[in-house]
Amino acid sequence: xxxxxxxxxxxxxxxxxxxxxxxxxxxxxxxxxxxxxxxxxxxxxxxxxxxxxxxxxxxxxxxxxxxxxxxxxxxxxxxxxxxxxxxxxxxxxxxxxxxxxxxxxxxxxxxxxxxxxxxxxxxxxxxxxxxxxxxxxxxxxxxxxxxxxxxxxxxxxxxxxxxxxxxxxxxxxxxxxxxxxxxxxxxxxxxxxxxxxxxxxxxxxxxxxxxxxxxxxxxxxxxxxxxxxxxxxxxxxxxxxxxxxxxxxxxxx
Amino acid sequence: xxxxxxxxxxxxxxxxxxxxxxxxxxxxxxxxxxxxxxxxxxxxxxxxxxxxxxxxxxxxxxxxxxxxxxxxxxxxxxxxxxxxxxxxxxxxxxxxxxxxxxxxxxxxxxxxxxxxxxxxxxxxxxxxxxxxxxxxxxxxxxxxxxxxxxxxxxxxxxxxxxxxxxxxxxxxxxxxxxxxxxxxxxxxxxxxxxxxxxxxxxxxxxxxxxxxxxxxxxxxxxxxxxxxxxxxxxxxxxxxxxxxxxxxxxxxxxxxxxxxxxxxxxxxxxxxxxxxxxxxxxxxxxxxxxxxxxxxxxxxxxxxxxxxxxxxxxxxxxxxxxxxxxxxxxxxxxxxxxxxx
Numbered sequence: 001x002x003x004x005x006x007x008x009x010x011x012x013x014x015x016x017x018x019x020x021x022x023x024x025x026x027x028x029x030x031x032x033x034x035x036x037x038x039x040x041x042x043x044x045x046x047x048x049x050x051x052x053x054x055x056x057x058x059x060x061x062x063x064x065x066x067x068x069x070x071x072x073x074x075x076x077x078x079x080x081x082x083x084x085x086x087x088x089x090x091x092x093x094x095x096x097x098x099x100x101x102x103x104x105x106x107x108x109x110x111x112x113x114x115x116x117x118x119x120x121x122x123x124x125x126x127x128x129x130x131x132x133x134x135x136x137x138x139x140x141x142x143x144x145x146x147x148x149x150x151x152x153x154x155x156x157x158x159x160x161x162x163x164x165x166x167x168x169x170x171x172x173x174x175x176x177x178x179x180x181x182x183x184x185x186x187x188x189x190x191x192x193x194x195x196x197x198x199x200x201x202x203x204x205x206x207x208x209x210x211x212x213x214x215x216x217x218x219x220x221x222x223x224x225x226x227x228x229x230x231x232x233x234x235x236x237x238x239x240x241x242x243x244x245x246x247x248x249x250x251x252x253x
Numbered sequence: 254x255x256x257x258x259x260x261x262x263x264x265x266x267x268x269x270x271x272x273x274x275x276x277x278x279x280x281x282x283x284x285x286x287x288x289x290x291x292x293x294x295x296x297x298x299x300x301x302x303x304x305x306x307x308x309x310x311x312x313x314x315x316x317x318x319x320x321x322x323x324x325x326x327x328x329x330x331x332x333x334x335x336x337x338x339x340x341x342x343x344x345x346x347x348x349x350x351x352x353x354x355x356x357x358x359x360x361x362x363x364x365x366x367x368x369x370x371x372x373x374x375x376x377x378x379x380x381x382x383x384x385x386x387x388x389x390x391x392x393x394x395x396x397x398x399x400x401x402x403x404x405x406x407x408x409x410x411x412x413x414x415x416x417x418x419x420x421x422x423x424x425x426x427x428x429x430x431x432x433x434x435x436x437x438x439x440x441x442x443x444x445x446x447x448x449x450x451x452x453x454x455x456x457x458x459x460x461x462x463x464x465x466x467x468x469x470x471x472x473x474x475x476x477x478x479x480x481x482x483x484x485x486x487x488x489x490x491x492x493x494x495x496x497x498x499x500x501x502x503x504x505x506x507x508x509x510x511x512x513x514x515x516x517x518x519x520x521x522x523x524x525x526x527x528x529x530x531x532x533x534x535x536x537x538x539x540x541x542x543x544x545x546x547x548x549x550x551x552x553x554x555x556x557x558x559x560x561x562x563x564x565x566x567x568x569x570x571x572x573x574x575x576x577x578x579x580x581x582x583x584x585x586x587x588x589x590x591x592x593x594x
Binding site for chain 2: 008025028029032033035036037070071073074077084087088089107110111113114115117118119121122123125126131134138144146147149150151152153154155156157158160161162165185186188189190192193194195196197199200201202203204206207210
């Protein structure tokens, strides 16, 4: 995280980038809820949802390669999904000579498709929203002020603490330390202990600095631009389209 | 253990979301007693710290590695209520900024890692502290045992949620046994790191360890004529673990041990091991992926060759705890022996 950007953020200037963060988070939550509640046998609906996300990605100018790389985070759950057909109970079907549980196959499909759609949607949010805008958005969404403050400190100091860690690692390595067996866990854990003390003491100093600048227990509210009606209308396009797809397929069945 | 979208059905996700919101609301109210108005910057940096330590990977078996959760560690260092806030914020930002853990699964993740892991870790730590000698060094084995058990307890909660709202008809016993099996091993790694980290902090700034508050030896002034006077100021600071906390903690420990043992006994070891390995592998792959784009250079513990695979269960945890206790007690004694400047 450097400055207001974070690892998944892609600087850009599109309709999606310009939407206020709280509008985007609300739209994302609505969309994912619709995806999760859609019956897993509406195969076409999921194709429709994927198409919707593809449209958002094109509008937001987020390249498919970027999304694919970040979506790798989901792989372990796909592995879990892949073993479901073998271990789940229920009637078996023969696929290519393997005896698989049909219930397990459906469950695997369910986890894979919903998980992937959720991850891609989250990546699109993260790619188009910088950390500061997101914090202001969370504030607008009435997340308790204390939590927003904690989150904003975390965002602000993640870089600092990460470089603390980096310096410790350099110090260990320049003394020819290399974690080779479990006894070395002690060294790493001592590093973690030192990191906690450093972080905590930094917190104390930050608090002193805040006090000297007139902090009285609550952060001044920095105004997030209120969302206009057209912002809401733009963002609502995604979940509304998703509902339409789901309903249409429901009627056609 | 960051659950993605679609793993649990919508009603279960909404229910865990409500549980998480209620837990965080209570924690917000209670946390004020733990950190007063310094709370925001201190909790913020504690959150950053936990976020960083979650990059620690450790091997738990052939090709399998677990990752540090930090619920018990946070509870021991900053207090249970603040720890809930810290874990919740970490999970919230991981979900929104790193696409790690689904947005609809956020409530589930907070319930598992924020509430279940922190609460069980804290209660067990307090319960163990109640039976150990009243000194600061006792916090180390207590925290290690709390951390060790908090991981399988969170796993059991996950299995219960999966049974209630999971999308697959998995045999409950097999899933429970394999989850407990893997997470007992992860719990051992969690215990070692938590114990050593707490002991490192205790050695430098014992006042920062929340669980060690009230465990300092009372101040004793030695007069010129050799008589020892104990000022009364310290007398009010001693705290005892309530019997209720002890009972709840003990019941949790017993339930976990009994559950684990009975399931290990009832399922064939081969099937258990294979499921455990595939599921454990899932965790390993996920963490390496995550480590690939955030603070990746911290995961060097992953290079340590396998050594823990054979050590199973509570016996191992107990040994770890006792060794830690001895190490720290020796260090504590030597510190006590040095004359004050």
